[in-house]
Amino acid sequence: MKVIDTANNIAALAAKMARPKVISAYPITPQTTIVEKLAQYVESGELKSEFIRVESEHSAMASCIGAEATGVRTFTATSSHGLLLMHEMLHWAALARLPIVMVNINRAIGPGWSIWSDCNDSVAQRDTGWLQFYCSSNQEVFDTVIQAYRVAEHKDVQLPVMINYDGFILSHTSMPAEIPSQEEIDSFLPEYSPEWKLDTDNPITHGNIIGPEYYMEVRYDMHMSQQKAKKVIKDVDREWAEKFGRSYGGLIEKYRCDDADTVIVSYGAMGAEAHASVDELRKRGEKVGLARLRVFRPFPKEEMKEIAENSELIVIDRNISPGMEGAMATEIKATVGTNIKQFIAGLGGRDVTYRDIVRMYELAKENKDGWYSVEVE
Amino acid sequence: MKVIDTANNIAALAAKMARPKVISAYPITPQTTIVEKLAQYVESGELKSEFIRVESEHSAMASCIGAEATGVRTFTATSSHGLLLMHEMLHWAALARLPIVMVNINRAIGPGWSIWSDCNDSVAQRDTGWLQFYCSSNQEVFDTVIQAYRVAEHKDVQLPVMINYDGFILSHTSMPAEIPSQEEIDSFLPEYSPEWKLDTDNPITHGNIIGPEYYMEVRYDMHMSQQKAKKVIKDVDREWAEKFGRSYGGLIEKYRCDDADTVIVSYGAMGAEAHASVDELRKRGEKVGLARLRVFRPFPKEEMKEIAENSELIVIDRNISPGMEGAMATEIKATVGTNIKQFIAGLGGRDVTYRDIVRMYELAKENKDGWYSVEVE
Amino acid sequence: MVAIKDLPEEEYVLEGNAACPGCPITIALRTVLKALGKDTIMTVPASCSAVIQSLYPKTSFAVPTLNIAFEAAAASASGIEAALHAQGKDDVTVLAWAGDGGSYDIGLQALSGALERGTNFIYVCYNNQMYSNTGVQRSGATPYGAWTTTTWTGKKERQKNLAEIAMAHNIPYVATASIAYPTDLYRKAKKAKEIKGPKYMEIIAPCPPGWRFDMSKTVEMAKLAVETGAWLMYEFENGKLTFNGPSKGIVEGSREPKPVEDWLKMQGRFRNLTEEDIQKIKRDLKEGWEFYRKKSQLF
Amino acid sequence: MVAIKDLPEEEYVLEGNAACPGCPITIALRTVLKALGKDTIMTVPASCSAVIQSLYPKTSFAVPTLNIAFEAAAASASGIEAALHAQGKDDVTVLAWAGDGGSYDIGLQALSGALERGTNFIYVCYNNQMYSNTGVQRSGATPYGAWTTTTWTGKKERQKNLAEIAMAHNIPYVATASIAYPTDLYRKAKKAKEIKGPKYMEIIAPCPPGWRFDMSKTVEMAKLAVETGAWLMYEFENGKLTFNGPSKGIVEGSREPKPVEDWLKMQGRFRNLTEEDIQKIKRDLKEGWEFYRKKSQLF
Amino acid sequence: MKTTISYPTKEAMGKTGSWRVFRPVLHEDKCIKCWMCWVFCPESAIRKEEFPKIDYDFCKGCGVCANECPVNAIEMRREEK
Amino acid sequence: MKTTISYPTKEAMGKTGSWRVFRPVLHEDKCIKCWMCWVFCPESAIRKEEFPKIDYDFCKGCGVCANECPVNAIEMRREEK
Amino acid sequence: MPLTEVVFYGRGGQGAVTAANLLASAALKSGNEGVQAFPLFGAERRGAPVKAFARISDTKIYLRSQIYFPDIVVILDTGIMDTVNVTSGLKEEGTVLMNTPRSPEEIDMPFRVATVDATGIAIENKILVGGIPVVNTPIIGALPKLMDNLTIGAVREAIIERWGKNAGEKNADAAEKAYEGVRIK
Amino acid sequence: MPLTEVVFYGRGGQGAVTAANLLASAALKSGNEGVQAFPLFGAERRGAPVKAFARISDTKIYLRSQIYFPDIVVILDTGIMDTVNVTSGLKEEGTVLMNTPRSPEEIDMPFRVATVDATGIAIENKILVGGIPVVNTPIIGALPKLMDNLTIGAVREAIIERWGKNAGEKNADAAEKAYEGVRIK
Ligand SMILES: Cc1ncc(C[n+]2csc(CCOP(=O)(O)OP(=O)(O)O)c2C)c(N)n1
Ligand SMILES: Cc1ncc(C[n+]2csc(CCOP(=O)(O)OP(=O)(O)O)c2C)c(N)n1
Ligand code: SF4
Ligand code: SF4
Ligand code: SF4
Numbered sequence A, B: 001m002k003v004i005d006t007a008n009n010i011a012a013l014a015a016k017m018a019r020p021k022v023i024s025a026y027p028i029t030p031q032t033t034i035v036e037k038l039a040q041y042v043e044s045g046e047l048k049s050e051f052i053r054v055e056s057e058h059s060a061m062a063s064c065i066g067a068e069a070t071g072v073r074t075f076t077a078t079s080s081h082g083l084l085l086m087h088e089m090l091h092w093a094a095l096a097r098l099p100i101v102m103v104n105i106n107r108a109i110g111p112g113w114s115i116w117s118d119c120n121d122s123v124a125q126r127d128t129g130w131l132q133f134y135c136s137s138n139q140e141v142f143d144t145v146i147q148a149y150r151v152a153e154h155k156d157v158q159l160p161v162m163i164n165y166d167g168f169i170l171s172h173t174s175m176p177a178e179i180p181s182q183e184e185i186d187s188f189l190p191e192y193s194p195e196w197k198l199d200t201d202n203p204i205t206h207g208n209i210i211g212p213e214y215y216m217e218v219r220y221d222m223h224m225s226q227q228k229a230k231k232v233i234k235d236v237d238r239e240w241a242e243k244f245g246r247s248y249g250g251l252i253e254k255y256r257c258d259d260a261d262t263v264i265v266s267y268g269a270m271g272a273e274a275h276a277s278v279d280e281l282r283k284r285g286e287k288v289g290l291a292r293l294r295v296f297r298p299f300p301k302e303e304m305k306e307i308a309e310n311s312e313l314i315v316i317d318r319n320i321s322p323g324m325e326g327a328m329a330t331e332i333k334a335t336v337g338t339n340i341k342q343f344i345a346g347l348g349g350r351d352v353t354y355r356d357i358v359r360m361y362e363l364a365k366e367n368k369d370g371w372y373s374v375e376v377e
Numbered sequence C, D: 001m002v003a004i005k006d007l008p009e010e011e012y013v014l015e016g017n018a019a020c021p022g023c024p025i026t027i028a029l030r031t032v033l034k035a036l037g038k039d040t041i042m043t044v045p046a047s048c049s050a051v052i053q054s055l056y057p058k059t060s061f062a063v064p065t066l067n068i069a070f071e072a073a074a075a076s077a078s079g080i081e082a083a084l085h086a087q088g089k090d091d092v093t094v095l096a097w098a099g100d101g102g103s104y105d106i107g108l109q110a111l112s113g114a115l116e117r118g119t120n121f122i123y124v125c126y127n128n129q130m131y132s133n134t135g136v137q138r139s140g141a142t143p144y145g146a147w148t149t150t151t152w153t154g155k156k157e158r159q160k161n162l163a164e165i166a167m168a169h170n171i172p173y174v175a176t177a178s179i180a181y182p183t184d185l186y187r188k189a190k191k192a193k194e195i196k197g198p199k200y201m202e203i204i205a206p207c208p209p210g211w212r213f214d215m216s217k218t219v220e221m222a223k224l225a226v227e228t229g230a231w232l233m234y235e236f237e238n239g240k241l242t243f244n245g246p247s248k249g250i251v252e253g254s255r256e257p258k259p260v261e262d263w264l265k266m267q268g269r270f271r272n273l274t275e276e277d278i279q280k281i282k283r284d285l286k287e288g289w290e291f292y293r294k295k296s297q298l299f
Numbered sequence E, F: 001m002k003t004t005i006s007y008p009t010k011e012a013m014g015k016t017g018s019w020r021v022f023r024p025v026l027h028e029d030k031c032i033k034c035w036m037c038w039v040f041c042p043e044s045a046i047r048k049e050e051f052p053k054i055d056y057d058f059c060k061g062c063g064v065c066a067n068e069c070p071v072n073a074i075e076m077r078r079e080e081k
Numbered sequence G, H: 001m002p003l004t005e006v007v008f009y010g011r012g013g014q015g016a017v018t019a020a021n022l023l024a025s026a027a028l029k030s031g032n033e034g035v036q037a038f039p040l041f042g043a044e045r046r047g048a049p050v051k052a053f054a055r056i057s058d059t060k061i062y063l064r065s066q067i068y069f070p071d072i073v074v075i076l077d078t079g080i081m082d083t084v085n086v087t088s089g090l091k092e093e094g095t096v097l098m099n100t101p102r103s104p105e106e107i108d109m110p111f112r113v114a115t116v117d118a119t120g121i122a123i124e125n126k127i128l129v130g131g132i133p134v135v136n137t138p139i140i141g142a143l144p145k146l147m148d149n150l151t152i153g154a155v156r157e158a159i160i161e162r163w164g165k166n167a168g169e170k171n172a173d174a175a176e177k178a179y180e181g182v183r184i185k
């Protein structure tokens, strides 16, 4: 079925179709419409699920942890300050190996209050152990929410997943999306069968004190599961493509990269917008491609290396690690070497048009990079 | 005056001598003794300061923000989960450009509960805009707390500073430290004169909504101030050396690097322990040096590059960004290229001896690296 | 009690701000700041009150104002107060100005902590009974039966009683007020200013878009809330509870309150109440008056 | 009331755990779990109760237990309850077991939220009146005058009254108890198990190293707290307040409480109280009894 | 050093009078100067002069003043644009 | 998949009886079987057999049982090691 | 027309965002593969100026940025023209559609101008909220006359889908009336 | 002796950590530039085994790791030897100092063994907490006899610095008694 709706409404629809047993979320602009929609699904009986009306995001994540640990699938959504307030519980969920799925609407951090898009919120969670996806269309939002459960709950992964997309730019923009039937979703995403749970027939204790003799192995296992998730994500993407005819290239979606001598690397809404820039530049005869980072955790080292083998990279970040640089640029350089061009653009909702991206390409060719429209230009 | 005491007691003493007007902190192992000591200083009248007994770390940072914004010097200390709970307020303090000084005792993150050292707590705050120091002796803890105020409050910086050191390994270890007189400290660290404050004679509003037209410039200014902080840190270190005879090399402390063909890069307690490893290896005729990363934010790119010019690097991290690698290793590679060896060691308080570091060196020479004692060996 | 015409003319909420037409917050804040005056430092968490200020680099508030994270108003106030005290500026009033979401829910802990540790400040919760800034979601203060975008079929729980919780903290002053009684509100804010220690005030603030009524009825709605006994105005001073205005008679049983239906039916959010719901609301209200009648007799 | 000898023999707190000798927590938890039985899921925030469990990969608790962040006990309980409900397992009791720090201070907000939204669980705060796990720092529950490592000269504020705050939430059941009265505690836990909705219980738990008394006196200290009226045992059921054991007589005025000095002087933490402090404590206690006498008569 | 410091400004959101759909018009003859309109105006758009003086540059036209005027001295008229 | 799942175990901290400085010794002749010692033992180290049976492998020697015994049937003796 | 970009100007409460959404929905039903609608976000206040965008294309749309050079500008409330330059960026060959009883000839603009009395139609058809006429459905009805890639049938469908049978029909009728009544210079 | 490494074994409440700290402090006063003392951390429970470490060197100490191969092992409570292998890692030429009334000859260990009746001395000198003898100060008094880089005068000083005049003198006297009474095999 083809629908046209905002990414938020489509995320809510996807969440509904994934049949979580417990939903717990707290409102924050620009995520609110997801929560509202899900509340409506539950109250109308369309979705059989417990909806916990928590008093903060910290409690939203804590209650997801409690519920998931009791053996059921859960869902939550947040943004920006809400995500930051969850920070401790994000670490907790990941180390507890609970495959919670969360949508985060990227929004800049205050003060001053900004409700507009940038990715500092989620990028600042890169060390928490969560898998991170970045979407660039409403269709992808739908597909990724469903896929995320398959990935998170996979026995080789068992880690929570955060699905990110740009506030307003996607969250409040209506676009068409093809929605499979509930039966199709059910057959793609079977019922959740947890690896561990609180169960009165098997009275385990989770999370008590762990000494230096054991701790490091637990962390190592978590890291290795992130590494294994790469294959799982690719497999799930492939299976999705087989069933529904849509693939996002697994970890990185490539566009006109095959013969490209320069590849623009970006993500989220900018990763979509750049299509138009590539087309424009190709028209001018430039051999440019686009690599859209769909997955930031686990970081796709191997794929990035492959791309860098034949092309120069221009990385466009919508975040800044103050005192360092854009986080994607850092991690890409740590993977493929320091010889790339890197831009920071679009912070706090500053609009980035395909013309801007074309301009960044031109600047890069003039051997310039940096903060676009602030420092350069 | 020479004293012998734990790093925590020495940090408390340094904080006292910096004369903060407001202290607000919440207890958490292994930070507690700092808070206790400061409470005692205040109650005994030795320190004229307001001590706010908050109900959480979130409120500790929020009240420091309130106090600092009202124009006074503040101090706080925390660790691990306390630091994580502050996460949102860390971003806030930095964007509000408040030169708060905080001590963080590095402790692993749960679940399971671990009270032992690793640096995942502070490393996960690398994107918040705080300056980050890592200390490796009690003397350095004292010196850095005082210096931190000078750096944070410098008009080119105006950013909060986090001073990190290993839980128990330093926090509860007694070591000697030379303590200057209060007069000497006062002359080094003059009274705080804020760049902005809440003042009924000048009724500004701080932090209201900021649109896409302005936000990015505010972020840029913050990033540039981090960059400028590099010089300020080096200047302050130099001035300290002139006055008190102790220098930590500014951003990076080097040991036997001059003729080294291999340099071990580490930080914190491991950065001290590695001295013994270098001596041991030198005895064997290996040309090894040590670069101890004293400052992680701003990231010392230029200094790191210089070191890498003449030497191969072996980076030993006490943290893991799951799905990626050790954070210091990432950032170093993003700076000097991918051709380094990188180890992860000591998570969750696993002891790292100078023999272990020697062994890592040997492994690196066999072209191996990874999770020390988990994956390799 | 000061007469309306004698209220100070100083305005600390400036014209040309970002409030919706008919906003109750600006009405409340204008009056409170008239009482507290220029030597006030305000801290404001995320809420409509943060939006009303307008956009950087301009502000519509004319007293020094710190915006702070949603859950941190009271904690930041403790910091401001400590800093003022450390500087010997004990004549400045610290005002935390927060919505019900920031007070009943996400900011409750910071509030309770500040009350317990004795911060010398005034905490005002303007209560519009929902998260209005994010588009009308349920809060702990949302009354039973009210539609919000997270309670489509009406809230199933009764509201929390935050003033009662504040009183349980044994602080020197707790007061409730209504924007429809500005001289009462003014008097209470003035009194709070004079008392040392933590003061908690709560003001009912009907929000036209959130409650779904015509924007010209804001004050009328706040008045009806009191006249129907849906909102009680009182003061709790050092353990002594006194009711003000119409609430006095309602609680004492000497005044017949207007039927609460008058109030409910004017609001779109209560459109789907059943007769049963209305009866339940009436019972709950009666129970509340009875509770306070007893309580005020004793303490 | 069940006799001591008839209490179930099942033990859910196993031998060889990490509690200090003479720990009040294990005494309390043993009794509560005897009442709740095997079909209980427990959530425990950071506290001595987390340490007592001993180290991974072993545990000394024999009911399923989720350890959770310091401030998150009640929120995680809401999640556990929702998951159980979604699975149709409505016969499992959800127990949040938290210290006073995790309840009065950092966990208060989550607790209040769970009470307001009607989570069907039992929240037990064992109150040792300080952060004992981190080495005796002040909490909101620390009484006036007590030494802790953050109140060297004695705490300057009175303790928060969390049970009173819980009652202000209008929940079906609030009870206070003492480890020295195990059958009373058992009965209350049993009753809480049968009631649907949020239940709040608080147990006084004297801690030898924290309060500075000999480890053999744990129970004696908990008994004296009741006999001197420093701790009151009561139940609040659907708005009705009843006092139990010696507290009944003390509140009603029919029983002369033991002098509170008897209790204070046994504790090292009160060593530095002045005569004035003691008089203040006595006045405050009297005031409290008086308050509750009136309250229990009316409600 | 840049942080979000804002300065008190009238018309921070511009002349909000342009938002108005209905315009309050005072009938001085009816006015008893009770100043209810002044105290309740959410916009601080009424000034205490001899009579209440509505500042149309900022009045958003909510109608609270008209609704609260005890003698109906304020009339709400549809704004003509 | 590794996370910190622990299993209920007696002697999770080992035989905590070794912590003991004083040893509770029961005088059966005095015991009236009120089971106070049993209900109050913080260590679950007293079992309800014919008489209270102290498990010295785990008893930490706190002395609560002796203190609470209404007839002083339990004596605390200094542990000899 | 591979890509048509439309900007809507209105006031908070008038439904400019809904208008953009309706257009996108109708365009999808008219067979366009790429459609998109979104607001320029800020806190929407009743009466304050608002802006919304729509894109229509026969191929998938990758653009996510705002529209700076629209093909069509739709003005729901001419009052905002006092403070906002509504034709800023409008392409030379672009169109302005205005809600006004005036004729396009009366409007002095160097663009193709179309007018429709959407307010009048709303009042006539009794589509009012809180006594205030809702102009978004009528004005959308005028658009198929100005665009090749949009049919009035699809507009009807989109409206009825959104508001359901009863309210939908009423609104759709208003749209149709506008379709008939729009005047183009 | 460039670096002396000492491990203390005791029980929670006996003050093993304090003993390590005292040693470090006294060593500093004895003219050593590098000194260090720290516990093996866990939650310390009264009666449960505890371990603490001290390092003494004539140059600055950079080591931050635990001590695995001590030069000296100090046993405050012989009871723990049932469950803990106290001489694990002790260097061949290492020393064991034990709190016991027994003579070193009675102790069968392939190391240099020294004994002192610290408990007896504590009782004798009335250094008791809650009726339990505190053995850390007396046992530290024995150490100067076993180490070149430590003087009994410095031990006295360190003790008095820590506990102040009154309690300090009492404890220092106990240390001195141990200094005199220690027996070495
Ligand atoms: C941590 C966090 N969570 C959520 C939000 C989003 N948020 C901002 S204001 C608000 C609601 C405020 O409600 P209330 O306190 O009642 O004030 P009102 O908007 O009604 O004035 C919410 C949910 C936020 N800013 N920060
Ligand atoms: C966010 C956070 N802050 C601080 C701590 C440290 N901490 C752990 S337990 C504890 C005190 C617990 O006190 P209480 O709840 O009274 O339990 P008790 O230790 O007395 O049993 C503290 C401060 C923590 N684990 N997490
Ligand atoms: S939504 Fe309500 S409370 Fe918020 S600004 Fe508008 S009228 Fe005021
Ligand atoms: S410190 Fe007190 S409460 Fe904590 S385990 Fe020891 S005795 Fe129990
Ligand atoms: S409310 Fe009416 S009568 Fe009173 S001053 Fe205003 S216009 Fe005049």
Ligand code: SF4
Residues within 6 Å of the ligand: C022, E024, E040, E041, E042, E043, E044, E045, E046, E054, E055, E058, E059, E060, E061, E062, E063, E064, E065, E066
């Ligand atoms: S209509 Fe509203 S804004 Fe205008 S003057 Fe009257 S009360 Fe003020």
Ligand code: SF4
Residues within 6 Å of the ligand: D022, F024, F040, F041, F042, F043, F044, F045, F046, F054, F058, F059, F060, F061, F062, F063, F064, F065, F066
């Ligand atoms: S001494 Fe303590 S631990 Fe031992 S049996 Fe008696 S009560 Fe139990």
Ligand code: SF4
Residues within 6 Å of the ligand: F026, F030, F031, F032, F033, F034, F035, F036, F037, F038, F052, F065, F068, F069, F070, F071, F072, F073, F074
């Ligand atoms: S408490 Fe004393 S009398 Fe009672 S059972 Fe135990 S030993 Fe026997």
Ligand SMILES: [Mg+2]
Residues within 6 Å of the ligand: C099, C100, C101, C126, C127, C128, C129, C130, C131, C132, C139
């Ligand atoms: Mg509100």
Ligand SMILES: [Mg+2]
Residues within 6 Å of the ligand: D099, D100, D101, D126, D127, D128, D129, D130, D131, D132, D139
């Ligand atoms: Mg406690």
